[in-house]
Amino acid sequence: MDEEERVEHEDREDEETGVSVAKITLEELQDILNRKDRTALQEVFLHVPNIDIAEVANELEPADLIFIFRNVESNFTADFFDDLSQQTKEDLIAAMTNRDLVQLINAQAVDDIADTVGDMPANLASKVLRAADKDMRKDINALLKFQEGTAGSLMTTEYLEFLDSNTVEQTIEVIRERGKDAETVYTIFVRNRQRQFVGTVDLDDLIFASKDQTLAEIMNQDIVSVTTATDQEEVGQMFRRYDLNALAVLNDDQRLVGVITIDDAVDVMTQESNEDLARMTNMEPTDKPYMELTAWENAKKCIPWLIALLILGTFTTLALNRLESQAVFTRLPVLIAFVPMLMDTGGNAGGQTTGLMIRGLAVKEFGPKQVLKIWFKELKSALLVAATVASFVFLWLLIEQYTGIVNNIGPEGLLDGMNVWNGQCWTAEFASYAFRNAGLVSLTMLVAIIVSKSVGTLLPMGAAAIKKDPALLSQPLLTTVMDVATLMIYFAIAMSFHP
């Protein structure tokens, strides 16, 4: 490698964030491939993280990718392949000779290749399965059976399991021999003679232990496990709560059948928090990066929710329309101006509570059975919020009216220009309208916030009680319920204020 090349791949520190990492551009990589410069290519894989090369390499032709796989060591290219986009993987596999493919596939982690195969067209999937050796094919097929989003679909079958009577020395020996094929050797799983999972040993404890101790003596017995059917959200929670490096997955007979590693758990946590964010913004979640979404794919994630919410919004239209029929607006036109503000505050107050509930339910801090306790807790807080905000609104509306931000309107019609800037003093009559308007809006706010925080508690709790994702239904339903409720409260109070 010449000196010029070295400079190109040198660590580039981002001044602003302090992050330092070697990078490569598409032009640099393409140039190396055009020159068929093996040494420079190997240098790139030595210094630049796989994911950064893969993001650039997604733009390459299959022939260039094949050159990479033929000329870079497989301990680099295994992760590199996994980091390519699904489309690139498929194009590459379609273009590869069987001989290259056999090498590529058998160097992969079985759980990664199973995920890739699961999303492939049938002809490519069978090309991959034919290339896999017998054991791997069996494992891929076993993993493909599990439903997406379960622990079974996340786990790998490449883990190390030892008998509890093994000594530390025996164990280290086996790890040296067979450990390279395992997805992780940092956590070793221990079973007893009845094939029951009884403990784990951390690799560092193995190194600190003396050679003739048995695994039973040094293993951690505060073990946690899930079954193949456990939901992946639960899996993420377990890693977070118990600071795990790897998690045991048991079958229905309580035998160890697989292991989930921390890197897959981190991906799940990211996916779950993306889903929560999408649900909170009324979109269908997607795993695809934004830049890879076509306009139509993007639109398809937006449209169903907008239309569903629109149909739900009909109830608001209905409510306003009924009030119209009673000529409320023509009699009390000033009230209209405050409707959006009231509706927004109602929705916002409830949304805060819903957010707390969704989070609390997700991390299992409480469950739907504690609904009364939680409701009571939220009510206490709602009273404080409502009293504070309503007091503020009362003052704010007086100021608005006094300064003419809002034209004060009495029952007789507009009192335009009746404000401090025009040098006008408030008459007793004028002031009484202003106070009445402020009182009406403020009282509505008080009731609306309390109702809203109750609804914001009960909707997610109800969704959880009937085993639905609390984030899925709560937010859209809340807006609709609160829009209608706020209107009803507002006009009920208005009617008694201005009979």
Add this chain to the structure above:
Amino acid sequence: MDEEERVEHEDREDEETGVSVAKITLEELQDILNRKDRTALQEVFLHVPNIDIAEVANELEPADLIFIFRNVESNFTADFFDDLSQQTKEDLIAAMTNRDLVQLINAQAVDDIADTVGDMPANLASKVLRAADKDMRKDINALLKFQEGTAGSLMTTEYLEFLDSNTVEQTIEVIRERGKDAETVYTIFVRNRQRQFVGTVDLDDLIFASKDQTLAEIMNQDIVSVTTATDQEEVGQMFRRYDLNALAVLNDDQRLVGVITIDDAVDVMTQESNEDLARMTNMEPTDKPYMELTAWENAKKCIPWLIALLILGTFTTLALNRLESQAVFTRLPVLIAFVPMLMDTGGNAGGQTTGLMIRGLAVKEFGPKQVLKIWFKELKSALLVAATVASFVFLWLLIEQYTGIVNNIGPEGLLDGMNVWNGQCWTAEFASYAFRNAGLVSLTMLVAIIVSKSVGTLLPMGAAAIKKDPALLSQPLLTTVMDVATLMIYFAIAMSFHP
């Protein structure tokens, strides 16, 4: 341990989730402590994960906790202490003798104890620092200097660093001797003679290597690092992107000064996604679990946002009030009924885009410099969404009016009961009103969605460009901007429809 005891701590599998973990209740633990049953207590720590014991133990008296720390091995109690709540830790430290405290503190990880001390009243903090041995006190003080939310505040100073010329055998020897004090031995950090950080070695590679190889030969050179000032959100991203177990933290001279481990990174990711969720629901984020929030603490997180949004909402009031002055509502009362639906859809459509932007900016998929490219991409999708939703709305409003869900109202006033259920046929005049209303709302929707998705792109991009958290400002500002914009569009179109 008698048989009865064993049954109590046995693994309890949750039928529904498949999660299996040994649990203990407060009553069981209190009972063991009342009996001063050392053996049973040690059994509990052997089988039940620390965090599960800690959650229960937060309810115990300090004297009971001191009994635990005196009678359970420190390799169990170190993590257990860290999992206690801050309040419990403080009460315990206040009640402990100095001798007990010296034992407790020096068994802790230095980064954990620094976090705890940082949140403590000064008198307790100095009690802790006096109990720490000299090296630890120096490290705690060094860590306390870093600002919360930076890599410096997350890192530990307890890591293993080796010279690149060391052999594998030498390295394993040192790990055996000194590894127990390190926070992780799974990743070993390598420096050259110039004290520059040049590589990492995974513990498994060390085990697979032959004894006389040097670290330089087997180390990973595709290294990434951050500085002590790097934002913690960035740190979470690095772990996720590069599948790290531990991340190197450098000082301004590019020397290694600390290491962040995966367990702390997972906590950061959780904290960041909680913050995003809180921001999306217009609340101040909090690290405190929901059940520990008092009503007033909870209210304090809600009130500022509600009031801020309310003040912003004044613009909507203002807009409606100005329209009122022109007597728009009294002339066209039917229009009012559709205002909330239009505003909600405008806000929802923009919110979807804002959510995508917040996520894309957070994971660095794109940056504020690409604003034009992204805006164009969103516009293409917005056109599809707007056309689809507007067409639907047109049909939906015709149906609503035809079936009498909404009373059709012409310029002359209410046309109550003019619907299919009353056996009334639509006259040509009636139909023309219905089509005109549907057309007006549908056209408004078309424009509003396109505007809204533009605003939803530009607000977060703008926030990112001026280095503000995109989630902090975008959502609330969006609602206000879109409420006002939708109103303006609606009535501008209405005026040209019904001049």
